[in-house]
Amino acid sequence: MxxxxxxxxxxxxxxxxxxxxxxxxxxxxxxxxxxxxxGSPIMADDPAESEDITRLCAALVLNMGxxxxxxxxxxxxxxxxxxxxxxxxxxxxxxxxxxxxRNSVALDILRHVRPTVIKGNISEIRFLAEGVGSAKGxxxxxxxxxxxxxxxxxxxxxxxxxxATGAVIVISGPIDLVADGDSAxxxxxxxxxMARLSGTGCMSAGVIACHCGAHPGEPLRAALxxxxxxxxxxxxxxxxxxxxxxxxxxxxxxxxxxxxxDADILRRACRVRQLA
Amino acid sequence: MxxxxxxxxxxxxxxxxxxxxxxxxxxxxxxxxxxxxxGSPIMADDPAESEDITRLCAALVLNMGxxxxxxxxxxxxxxxxxxxxxxxxxxxxxxxxxxxxRNSVALDILRHVRPTVIKGNISEIRFLAEGVGSAKGxxxxxxxxxxxxxxxxxxxxxxxxxxATGAVIVISGPIDLVADGDSAxxxxxxxxxMARLSGTGCMSAGVIACHCGAHPGEPLRAALxxxxxxxxxxxxxxxxxxxxxxxxxxxxxxxxxxxxxDADILRRACRVRQLA
Amino acid sequence: MxxxxxxxxxxxxxxxxxxxxxxxxxxxxxxxxxxxxxGSPIMADDPAESEDITRLCAALVLNMGxxxxxxxxxxxxxxxxxxxxxxxxxxxxxxxxxxxxRNSVALDILRHVRPTVIKGNISEIRFLAEGVGSAKGxxxxxxxxxxxxxxxxxxxxxxxxxxATGAVIVISGPIDLVADGDSAxxxxxxxxxMARLSGTGCMSAGVIACHCGAHPGEPLRAALxxxxxxxxxxxxxxxxxxxxxxxxxxxxxxxxxxxxxDADILRRACRVRQLA
Numbered sequence: 121m122x123x124x125x126x127x128x129x130x131x132x133x134x135x136x137x138x139x140x141x142x143x144x145x146x147x148x149x150x151x152x153x154x155x156x157x158x159g160s161p162i163m164a165d166d167p168a169e170s171e172d173i174t175r176l177c178a179a180l181v182l183n184m185g186x187x188x189x190x191x192x193x194x195x196x197x198x199x200x201x202x203x204x205x206x207x208x209x210x211x212x213x214x215x216x217x218x219x220x221x222r223n224s225v226a227l228d229i230l231r232h233v234r235p236t237v238i239k240g241n242i243s244e245i246r247f248l249a250e251g252v253g254s255a256k257g258x259x260x261x262x263x264x265x266x267x268x269x270x271x272x273x274x275x276x277x278x279x280x281x282x283x284a285t286g287a288v289i290v291i292s293g294p295i296d297l298v299a300d301g302d303s304a305x306x307x308x309x310x311x312x313x314m315a316r317l318s319g320t321g322c323m324s325a326g327v328i329a330c331h332c333g334a335h336p337g338e339p340l341r342a343a344l345x346x347x348x349x350x351x352x353x354x355x356x357x358x359x360x361x362x363x364x365x366x367x368x369x370x371x372x373x374x375x376x377x378x379x380x381x382d383a384d385i386l387r388r389a390c391r392v393r394q395l396a
Numbered sequence: 397m398x399x400x401x402x403x404x405x406x407x408x409x410x411x412x413x414x415x416x417x418x419x420x421x422x423x424x425x426x427x428x429x430x431x432x433x434x435g436s437p438i439m440a441d442d443p444a445e446s447e448d449i450t451r452l453c454a455a456l457v458l459n460m461g462x463x464x465x466x467x468x469x470x471x472x473x474x475x476x477x478x479x480x481x482x483x484x485x486x487x488x489x490x491x492x493x494x495x496x497x498r499n500s501v502a503l504d505i506l507r508h509v510r511p512t513v514i515k516g517n518i519s520e521i522r523f524l525a526e527g528v529g530s531a532k533g534x535x536x537x538x539x540x541x542x543x544x545x546x547x548x549x550x551x552x553x554x555x556x557x558x559x560a561t562g563a564v565i566v567i568s569g570p571i572d573l574v575a576d577g578d579s580a581x582x583x584x585x586x587x588x589x590m591a592r593l594s595g596t597g598c599m600s601a602g603v604i605a606c607h608c609g610a611h612p613g614e615p616l617r618a619a620l621x622x623x624x625x626x627x628x629x630x631x632x633x634x635x636x637x638x639x640x641x642x643x644x645x646x647x648x649x650x651x652x653x654x655x656x657x658d659a660d661i662l663r664r665a666c667r668v669r670q671l672a
Numbered sequence: 673m674x675x676x677x678x679x680x681x682x683x684x685x686x687x688x689x690x691x692x693x694x695x696x697x698x699x700x701x702x703x704x705x706x707x708x709x710x711g712s713p714i715m716a717d718d719p720a721e722s723e724d725i726t727r728l729c730a731a732l733v734l735n736m737g738x739x740x741x742x743x744x745x746x747x748x749x750x751x752x753x754x755x756x757x758x759x760x761x762x763x764x765x766x767x768x769x770x771x772x773x774r775n776s777v778a779l780d781i782l783r784h785v786r787p788t789v790i791k792g793n794i795s796e797i798r799f800l801a802e803g804v805g806s807a808k809g810x811x812x813x814x815x816x817x818x819x820x821x822x823x824x825x826x827x828x829x830x831x832x833x834x835x836a837t838g839a840v841i842v843i844s845g846p847i848d849l850v851a852d853g854d855s856a857x858x859x860x861x862x863x864x865x866m867a868r869l870s871g872t873g874c875m876s877a878g879v880i881a882c883h884c885g886a887h888p889g890e891p892l893r894a895a896l897x898x899x900x901x902x903x904x905x906x907x908x909x910x911x912x913x914x915x916x917x918x919x920x921x922x923x924x925x926x927x928x929x930x931x932x933x934d935a936d937i938l939r940r941a942c943r944v945r946q947l948a
Contacts (some may be wrong), residue, residue, distance in 0.1 A: 367931040
């Protein structure tokens with residue numbers, strides 16, 4: 121997958137419009153990282169216009185970080201319209217498993233929308249993999265992280281959710297896992313300090329959507345490229361941090377790094393390995 | 397218009413309260429740039445209180461970046477109350493033309509509220525100029541930018557919207573155009589990197605509202621001063637950017653520059669010319 | 673209270689989950705400052721899930737910065753559930769006194785929820801102290817600040833609200849006042865530049881909630897520790913500001929400072945004195 125780096129300049133040139141229906145916590149970071157990654161963001165979360173807006177765009181992000189009935193309905197309407205038009209849909213099931221309502225929103229989306237990519241942490245992806253068939257309410261899972269020790273188990277969870285949905289599955293963590301039915305990859309890029317910022321997960325979904333929008337037929341490579349771009353940006357941001365700086369500066373430098381990323385940087389820093 | 401610089405210290409001294417009904421994407425940037433520009437922001441977007449809040453304030457911003465029925469109703473109620481009290485109203489028709497719902501919100505506002513200033517990009521202003529009379533649904537216009545070549549055509553669009561609404565019209569772009577029925581001005585301040593940040597347009601409307609609130613009888617000069625303040629801040633932010641910084645640092649420095657702006661800086665850096 | 677510094681490492685180790693129902697203006701700053709202070713934030717503002725989410729958490733923040741009927745109902749449901757479970761509730765009555773609706777929300781919360789800590793500026797706390805019994809509508813109070821001259825009067829307001837609610841009362845200002853029925857303290861930490869950022873008040877409530885969540889039996893010390901942490905972060909941020917920086921950099925450095933705070937820094941810089 122050394123040619124992942126070739127996706128970035130194409131994404132920057134095509135500047136895909138990305139429609140976000142997302143939470144109000146990290147929405148500004150999503151907007152700015154999308155521009156930094158080469159896309160152009162539009163936020164519109166009301167059923168009165170979500171189909172219209174999605175029609176104008178090259179990709180759609182559904183992020184249920186702060187769900188309510190109104191935005192759920194907007195997500196369902198936009199998701200179905202994007203499916204109808206063949207636009208890539210990136211689903212970020214934030215907090216799936218944490219409340220009965222959130223669980224019902226996640227399962228409603230999977231019942232009515234076919235996501236192109238589903239990106240979550242291991243708890244969220246496990247909830248979806250188990251919940252799709254049974255629709256049972258599930259309490260919040262303990263936080264787990266994908267590492268070398270549980271990589272095989274995480275892959276089997278990803279494979280189950282792929283089998284149920286047809287989507288490319290991304291499980292984020294110290295190691296990111298990206299898999300579809302044919303192949304599976306581990307992304308070793310990233311830095312532990314990313315976990316000390318709110319919104320790096322949401323931003324990742326936005327960056328994936330940029331690459332999906334510019335490369336609609338290649339969701340696996342687009343998802344990999346998105347995770348690699350975020351991971352390398354997290355590494356570069358840390359390298360530039362001075363001794364007396366903390367999370368505030370780290371966030372600024374993460375945006376700096378993404379906005380300056382190019383194919384050469386990507387090629388040199390990309391750490392992706394095939395698992396299956 | 398060299399005396400534009402005189403508005404800033406008065407705005408800072410009077411510290412006008414500015415009521416924002418705005419989108420949740422760039423709202424934090426709007427709050428912080430308002431303080432940096434000398435005002436004091438209050439966000440309140442529910443019809444249950446939007447009139448009460450507007451009564452306390454010196455100016456009102458109506459920004460339809462993420463519209464829904466609830467915030468539309470809050471905008472109409474607050475806008476009418478501001479009109480009744482003679483408070484300046486700055487209308488930012490974000491995304492006008494992009495969806496039937498957004499178009500209906502924009503036209504509802506123009507039918508029921510008399511904005512003091514309308515600020516948008518050329519697509520948004522053209523939609524309003526054409527839509528006020530006919531209320532026709534219009535799809536998203538291609539992105540255009542005001543430059544030397546289309547300045548005269550942009551001015552005629554601004555003049556048409558002024559004739560229909562009585563408002564001072566601001567068309568933002570590489571060249572900003574500010575016009576009422578009597579005169580028209582071009583603002584050459586600004587930097588291309590401003591377009592790589594989410595929210596510079598929304599922030600401009602907030603800064604205009606600060607100056608309108610402190611100078612309620614002079615909307616044309618207040619609008620010009622707001623655009624000049626934003627443009628110069630964008631230039632200073634770029635001057636201070638080091639070689640390894642990107643959009644994250646640029647955003648920080650934009651806020652830095654606005655918070656440090658004074659009449660001397662404005663006088664030296666202001667690049668405004670009269671067109672008509 | 674020199675042992676205040678001992679609370680911080682315990683908070684960092686226990687990493688309490690904090691549920692926020694808060695405004696969309698400063699919500700991202702609240703999320704990031706919570707992580708920087710040692711907690712883990714979850715935002716969920718819909719009645720469909722607010723009880724479920726609060727059950728998972730160690731503390732709850734109710735901030736009415738941009739209230740509507742939906743989030744009011746979510747605050748009431750979550751607040752009552754937190755009370756039932758004995759979870760600390762930090763109430764930030766943003767803008768109490770500014771509109772009839774906001775006043776009714778504030779009083780509804782006090783009628784149906786028993787906050788552990790109430791934090792506001794002197795106008796907001798005075799409104800609550802006067803309004804609890806009478807439920808009268810009150811217009812916006814002029815901005816006042818707690819200083820040496822009015823400290824005794826502020827204390828009497830805090831004592832009245834404590835008597836009516838049983839909560840630890842925090843009045844923020846150039847001097848912060850923290851009081852319950854037994855003792856009262858002044859916090860002299862802080863820097864005037866904090867008032868030039870949107871959201872420092874909201875962030876303070878979040879930091880208090882982190883310490884309350886990790887030390888549920890000690891709300892007075894937790895509230896004091898939260899205000900000291902914010903004040904010292906504000907001082908350190910200012911010390912690190914270079915001559916050509918402004919409010920944008922100040923905000924970044926405030927987050928930096930909070931994320932790097934430890935018991936040693938706290939012990940050296942803490943300026944707390946007992947008033948009663």
